[in-house]
Amino acid sequence: MLRECEADHVKELCKAAAFVLTKLDGTTIGLGLLCLDCRYAAVRWPGVEGIDRRFGTPTEWAVIERELTEGLPATPLSPLTACAHVLAFGTDARVQWVGWAKRMEVDEPSKTPAVLDALLSEAANLI
Numbered sequence: 001m002l003r004e005c006e007a008d009h010v011k012e013l014c015k016a017a018a019f020v021l022t023k024l025d026g027t028t029i030g031l032g033l034l035c036l037d038c039r040y041a042a043v044r045w046p047g048v049e050g051i052d053r054r055f056g057t058p059t060e061w062a063v064i065e066r067e068l069t070e071g072l073p074a075t076p077l078s079p080l081t082a083c084a085h086v087l088a089f090g091t092d093a094r095v096q097w098v099g100w101a102k103r104m105e106v107d108e109p110s111k112t113p114a115v116l117d118a119l120l121s122e123a124a125n126l127i
């Protein structure tokens, strides 16, 4: 379920939450991004080609909104949290919130996923 950013302004500002995905021993194996406004969720696994796009149900996005609003701990998330569930779905990775990515200016809402993909790839090259 994709929803475009509100189209009231020419410039869209995306505020994405960034996560690391780790093994049980804490080794980083991936980076994740969630943008509530664009319903964007994706993981980049270094060494693996491309972006692993993730999809949440409307219910999961509603819970993600609550989790982000209430604030996430600086420790690995319970797999029962919607943030962790959507990002790690189908893997045994642990998910930990690392902070907010820089706000992205996007000319058109339809370009937002591509911009977030690029941000995620760039960040994943650093790990």
Ligand SMILES: [Zn+2]
Pocket: 005, 013, 014, 015, 035, 036, 037, 038, 039, 040, 112
């Ligand atoms: Zn966004």
